[in-house]
Structures are given as C-alpha cells and as structure tokens.
Amino acid sequence: MVNTTQMLNKVFRTCPDTGLTFHGPAENLIKANAVAAVVFLLVGGIFGLLVGLTRWQAVHLLGAEDFYMVLTAHGLNVLIFWMIFFEIAVLYFCSSVLLGCRIATPRWAWAGFVLMVVGAIMNNVVVLQGNASVMMTSYAPMEAPPLFYLSLILFAVGALIGCFVFFGTLVVAKNDRTYEGSLPLVTFGAMTAAIIAVFTIVSGAIILIPTFLWSVGIVGEIDALAYRLIWWAFGHSSQQINVAAHVSVWYAIAAILFGARPLSEKVSRTAFLMYILFLQIASAHHLLVDPGVSSNFKMFNTSYAMYLAVMASMVHGLTVPGSIEAAQRAKGHRAGLFTWLRKAPWGNPTFSGMFISLVGFGFLGGITGVVMGAEQINLLIHNTLYVPGHFHATVVVGSTLAFMALTYWLVPVLFRREIIFKGLARWQPYLFGLGMSGVSLFLMGAGTLGVPRRHWDIGFAGTGGITHEFPAAAYTMLALNGMSVIVAVIGGAAFCVIIVGSLLFGRKLGDQKMDVPWIAAPVTEEEYNANGGSAFAIPGTVVLAMIFFISFALYYFINWKYLAETWGIS
Amino acid sequence: MSEQDPGESGPVPMMQKLLDNPFLLLFIGVASPALLYLVWGIMEIVTIPVK
Amino acid sequence: MSSLSPPVKKLWWNEPIHKSELLWISLVFVWGLVMTFMMPYWHVVGKQNLGTETYKTTPADFQQATQAFVDKFTVRNEGPRNHPVVAPPAGGDVYMLGRLWDWWPIVQLKKGETYRFHLSSLDWQHGFSLQPANINIQVVPNYEHVFSLTPTEAGEYSVICNEYCGIGHHLMIGKILVVE
Numbered sequence A: 001m002v003n004t005t006q007m008l009n010k011v012f013r014t015c016p017d018t019g020l021t022f023h024g025p026a027e028n029l030i031k032a033n034a035v036a037a038v039v040f041l042l043v044g045g046i047f048g049l050l051v052g053l054t055r056w057q058a059v060h061l062l063g064a065e066d067f068y069m070v071l072t073a074h075g076l077n078v079l080i081f082w083m084i085f086f087e088i089a090v091l092y093f094c095s096s097v098l099l100g101c102r103i104a105t106p107r108w109a110w111a112g113f114v115l116m117v118v119g120a121i122m123n124n125v126v127v128l129q130g131n132a133s134v135m136m137t138s139y140a141p142m143e144a145p146p147l148f149y150l151s152l153i154l155f156a157v158g159a160l161i162g163c164f165v166f167f168g169t170l171v172v173a174k175n176d177r178t179y180e181g182s183l184p185l186v187t188f189g190a191m192t193a194a195i196i197a198v199f200t201i202v203s204g205a206i207i208l209i210p211t212f213l214w215s216v217g218i219v220g221e222i223d224a225l226a227y228r229l230i231w232w233a234f235g236h237s238s239q240q241i242n243v244a245a246h247v248s249v250w251y252a253i254a255a256i257l258f259g260a261r262p263l264s265e266k267v268s269r270t271a272f273l274m275y276i277l278f279l280q281i282a283s284a285h286h287l288l289v290d291p292g293v294s295s296n297f298k299m300f301n302t303s304y305a306m307y308l309a310v311m312a313s314m315v316h317g318l319t320v321p322g323s324i325e326a327a328q329r330a331k332g333h334r335a336g337l338f339t340w341l342r343k344a345p346w347g348n349p350t351f352s353g354m355f356i357s358l359v360g361f362g363f364l365g366g367i368t369g370v371v372m373g374a375e376q377i378n379l380l381i382h383n384t385l386y387v388p389g390h391f392h393a394t395v396v397v398g399s400t401l402a403f404m405a406l407t408y409w410l411v412p413v414l415f416r417r418e419i420i421f422k423g424l425a426r427w428q429p430y431l432f433g434l435g436m437s438g439v440s441l442f443l444m445g446a447g448t449l450g451v452p453r454r455h456w457d458i459g460f461a462g463t464g465g466i467t468h469e470f471p472a473a474a475y476t477m478l479a480l481n482g483m484s485v486i487v488a489v490i491g492g493a494a495f496c497v498i499i500v501g502s503l504l505f506g507r508k509l510g511d512q513k514m515d516v517p518w519i520a521a522p523v524t525e526e527e528y529n530a531n532g533g534s535a536f537a538i539p540g541t542v543v544l545a546m547i548f549f550i551s552f553a554l555y556y557f558i559n560w561k562y563l564a565e566t567w568g569i570s
Numbered sequence B: 001m002s003e004q005d006p007g008e009s010g011p012v013p014m015m016q017k018l019l020d021n022p023f024l025l026l027f028i029g030v031a032s033p034a035l036l037y038l039v040w041g042i043m044e045i046v047t048i049p050v051k
Numbered sequence C: 001m002s003s004l005s006p007p008v009k010k011l012w013w014n015e016p017i018h019k020s021e022l023l024w025i026s027l028v029f030v031w032g033l034v035m036t037f038m039m040p041y042w043h044v045v046g047k048q049n050l051g052t053e054t055y056k057t058t059p060a061d062f063q064q065a066t067q068a069f070v071d072k073f074t075v076r077n078e079g080p081r082n083h084p085v086v087a088p089p090a091g092g093d094v095y096m097l098g099r100l101w102d103w104w105p106i107v108q109l110k111k112g113e114t115y116r117f118h119l120s121s122l123d124w125q126h127g128f129s130l131q132p133a134n135i136n137i138q139v140v141p142n143y144e145h146v147f148s149l150t151p152t153e154a155g156e157y158s159v160i161c162n163e164y165c166g167i168g169h170h171l172m173i174g175k176i177l178v179v180e
C-alpha cells in the first residue's frame, strides 16, 4: 500500500507557478497532442496560403489540379488534424490536471494518439499523391482511393479513444475524491465537447465505413443524399466540438488571468446543456437547399430547436466578458463603463488572443452563421465563398485563436520553458486576428456577389467562350482576400515559430518560479462583495451585448430584404 | 456559514443532479441528435417516392 | 475559487441570478422566438421558398425525360457548345441536367411566368448557382428535384456549378435566357 502510494506520488509534480498538479503520463500526453496539433496547423496553414494566392485571380498561383489537391489538404489538416489534436490535449488538461488526478488508461491514450498520427500522415500522403482531390467532404459518388477513407477512420478511432480516456478520467477523479462537489465549469465545458465528439465520431463511422467498403468494391452503391445527411452529422458536429472547446478555453483564460468565477454556475452550465441537446441537429443547415428533405425537418433542425443553442452561445458571449468585468471591478477597476476592459493586459497574447477570438466569433462568425442558417436565406449563399468566409471567422478567428492564446500560457507550465520572442508574441494575435478577419470579411463579400467556393477560375477562361462576368467588385474582394491571407499567414507563422522555438530554445525554468505571476489568485467573496453592493453588476458588458444584439437584428432583417429581391421560387 | 444558507444544505435539486451526471448527459447528447436529425432525416430520404 | 475549481456553493443550482444576466437571457430567448417565427412566416408571405418535391430517379430516366423536353421545345442551337435553346410554353415544365462538366440544355423563359423546374445530375453532385440572381441549389444524382421558378427580370443568366465536381468543375457553366 505504502509502496504504491509512493510510486504514484513520484509521477505527480506540482507546478511552481500555477500550483496545478500534473500526473506524469497525462502531462506527456498533453504535450504530444499539442505538439502534433501545431505541426498540422503549420502544414495546413502553408496550404491555406497557396489556396488564397490562387483565388486571387491576378496572381492565380497554382494550376487547377494542384489547387484542388491543396484545397483538400488544407481543409483536412487544419479543420480535422490541428483542431482535434489540440482538443484532445484540452480534454486531458481539463480532466487530469484541473481535477488533480491520474489520467485513466494512459496506454490506451497513447494507442489513440498513435492511431491519430498514423491516420493524419497517411491522409496527407494519399491526398498529396494527387488522386484523392475530393475535398474533405468527399461527396459520394465521387470516389477517393480506399486509403483516403481508411486514414480518416483510423484518425477518428484514435480520437474516440481520447474521448473515452477523458470520461474514464472523470470517473477516476470521482473515485479518488480529488475534488469535492461538482466539476469545475471549465471541465464541464470540456465534457460538453467530449459528448459532442462522441456523437460526431459515431456518425463519421456510420458513413465512412460503408464508403470505405464501397471504395474497395464490397458495397455496391452509396446513396448520395443519405451520404450528405450522415456526413454532415459528422462534419457539422465536429464544428460544435470546436465551439464547446473554445468556450471552455475562454472561461479558463478568464479564470487564469483574472481569477474570475462564473457569474452564475447555473446559467453557464445550463447553456452548455443546451449545446449538448441542440447544437448537433443544426447539421441540417448544410441541407437547406437539398432535394428530398422536408421544410419541417429543415426548419426545426436548422433552428437548433427554436434557437436554443444560439441562445446558449449568446449567454456565454455575455457571461465570459461579464465574469472578467466582475472580477476586474472586484479588484478595484470600477470607474465608468469600460475601465475594467482598458486595464486588461492587452499586451499579453493570452488575453488579446482570447478577446479577439470572443469578439470575432460573435460578430463575424456567429451573426453570419445564424443568418445564413435561416432556411430561405440559405438560397442566397449556399456553396458560395460566403460559407468559407463565415467559418474562417468561427473556426479560425474563434477556435484557432483561442487555442493559440491558451498555448502561450501552457508552454511554460507544461514544458517549463519560457516563451521566446516576447515582442513578436505581443503582436501575433493582432496580426493573425486582423488578417483572418479580413479573409473572413472579403470571402463573405465575394460570396454575396455570387462567387462560388472551391472554384479555380471565376474568369471561365477554359470553357471555349461560355462565360459569366462577375462584377469588378468580386475581383477586388478576391484581391483584398489575398492580401489578408498574407497578413494572416505571417501571424500564423509567427505563432508556429514562437511556440516551436520556445520548446527548443526557450530558457529552461525547471523548478524555479517565473519572474511574473502566471495565474491570478481567485477573486474572493469579500472582494466581490466590496463592489458596491451588487456583486456581479456588469454594466460595460451589457452595453457591449446590446451593440451585438442590434448588429445581429439589423443584419438579419437586411438579408430577408435582400432575399425578397430575387426570383420567385417555390 | 449558517444552517439556513440555501447554497450549502438541503436536497440536491433535480437539474443539478442531471448536470452532475456525465454519463446521463452523454446518453442524452448522443440519443437526441440521433433521433431528431439522423433518424428523422433517414426516414424522409427512404420515403421519397419513385417517379 | 475560479472557473477552474468546483463551484463555491455546493448547491449552486439554488443561487440567485443577477438581473443583467436575466435581462439578457430573456432578450435572446425572445429573439430566438422571432427567428423561429420568421421561417414559417416566410413560407406564408414570402416569394422565395424552395420546394422540396422530390422523386427517386436514375441517370438514364432523367436523361430520357430531358431529351424528350429538348426534342419538343427546341427553338435553335447556340453557343460554343452548340447547345439546344429550349423555350417551353409559359407555365410549363423545364428539365435541366448537370453532368461532368456541363449544364444541359440552354433554357429560354419569359419574364414573370412561373415554370416547374426538374433538376438532377447524371453523375456526381453539382451545384446549381444561378447568377446574378444568386439562387443556389444542391443537385444530387438519382434524385429529381421539382420546384417552381419565376424570373423577375429579362436578361442572360449563367448557371455556374458551385459544388466541387472534379478537375473540370470550373468549366461547368450553362445559361438561362429570360425574355420579355
């Protein structure tokens, strides 16, 4: 007994800067997954640059064949590999580290990691050989080589194992009583992501396994419509993993930098419950202009059952900055509406990244997503560049930047190395956030003018004379997009250089405490109560929320008006 | 804290019990979209008439 | 105790909610109801509601139906691909097929008349993107999608493919002509 306890204690370490307890195997798994994530972001980002420069019609960098190949590789590397590796790291962190317990079945977790790495590398090899340029959606009956589907299946199985290790770790913590009461909010949010991930991966299996069998000739036919329905249960839900994960990261960063606690546990957790119940059904917004599915199905599902999941996101959008405001006011930044925000550490990339992520996700990604998810409005933008414009705001400005922000904080904690190039790191979130917001806006602008997505040449040079003339503004949008792509890629590359550089060359910290405090002390009850009676008054955040609401409502109705101007259709 | 503090004593409310139960949430989170989206959608697709 | 730790109060469900949070929740809930209402409302009063009438078909059957339509109503041949220009009677049926990498045939419609469109693909998925009207519809093989279209302005319109359909995707373009 004494022996095992001693052994266990050996594999735990306490971080001198944060006081968090790390279980050795969990720590190594978090490091491995996070490093793999950054590698695939780097690869995918380079592909993104090539895609953006090709779509800039005046530059038109790649030939058609290469363009479609690289676009396929871009989507898979960033959306699937970067995001999911990082999310597995987040899951392990939020379970093992935040609950201070050992990670369940580290061997299985490593097996999952290996499967994911093998799947991701295999997928890149297959795609870059050039005959799997089917886009990440690989819509049947367009066919890819069997290894394409197999690589994704391997990756998904690995990720599913990761989810179960997370749930197993929750059980371990409960049995070992390493925490009291309910899960921390951040862990609860990570659990929401893991639940959505299970549905996502199961749906992926339901569609990718038969498609794989079809590609090797065992199954006769894949119904194109059923493929779309089920593939999007996978493809869309995986975006909802990202949302749940980055919202948890927002809460985590608010706690790390400000010692903030949720304004109300009840409200924030109920909002996550709305995610669990309703986020995933919005997969239907990919089918709004499809044949064969009824308007009732479309309206119910695309609206997340009466927009309850949208309501949840808008609640998080209030409570995350609200909890920061409450914490700042409690610590004395009480003057006026926005002193709390002005006094925030804007030079700290963990804060600036998180805050740009929050604003960009809400204003650019959230509003546009809900608007184009209205059954009829979708007619205007389906498969135009508006769609990638929208999701570069959600999954890049939103999720990716939030994950980058957290990484700046994690590197010294996990690897005990100091961040290098601090000056560059200060600016990196602004560069990346600004560049990506540009990408997002200009792609949406082009989409509004009807420019198709995944399209090599909107000048139609090769058609033998049948052309369509897009307005000059469409070409301008694509050029502006190309310039924003360059800014974004500089920002993305800066991130990769800083992080990889810090891992290799950052000053070793060892058991020494850093010169700067690395985690804020939780705001105390007394401090909250000292804030003029009402503990959680958040007037500044309410003003910001109202600005958001008005922009949302205006943009929503403008689009209905725009819709009313096109051809009659019924 | 005094005995009367509603935050510290008394029975755990239903909703809190639900939110404290990861596996029940996992079940709901998989079953609800499976029914509302997958099953409903597949039903619609298989009942499309032949012309 | 921050968001990284378990809730301060054991029975956090019983904690009161601050009024600014309640205000916001009520507002966004009502907004959700408004947006929920808008879609069925548009079905009643709006003129842009994509019909969902659909039949299972096969590429061969659909090609035959389109051929019959072309044989019946072709008025001339035109353009680099020498495609038939087909002018169905006002209010009639229109067949258009997508295939690698072409929309066939060219259709000529009258402004203000309503036509019953039949749309399907002979091979992979395609995207029917009518420009500059900006109407975008997914085209799925083995399914015949039937809906009505009413052109509101005369002119030459392009049908661009906006679902990636292989290496010739960007060559896939067709025309719809609208006359007074």
Ligand code: HEM
Pocket (backbone or CB within 6 Å): A045, A048, A049, A051, A052, A055, A071, A072, A074, A075, A078, A079, A082, A083, A135, A136, A137, A388, A392, A395, A396, A400, A439, A452, A453, A454, A455, A485, A488, A489, A492
């Ligand atoms: C520096 C980074 C990036 C640049 C310059 C970039 C640029 C682009 C561009 C120009 C497109 C093409 C749109 C089209 O022609 O259809 C695209 C597509 C896409 N991007 Fe990015 N992007 C970047 C990062 C990311 C990240 C981080 C993610 C996800 C986390 C992402 C996800 C996607 C996806 C899913 C597509 C669609 C692929 C498809 O249509 O199959 N991108 N990107």
Ligand SMILES: [Cu+2]
Pocket (backbone or CB within 6 Å): C098, C099, C101, C125, C126, C127, C161, C162, C163, C164, C165, C169, C172
């Ligand atoms: Cu096509």
Ligand SMILES: [Cu+2]
Pocket (backbone or CB within 6 Å): C126, C127, C161, C162, C163, C164, C165, C166, C169, C170, C172
């Ligand atoms: Cu195409």
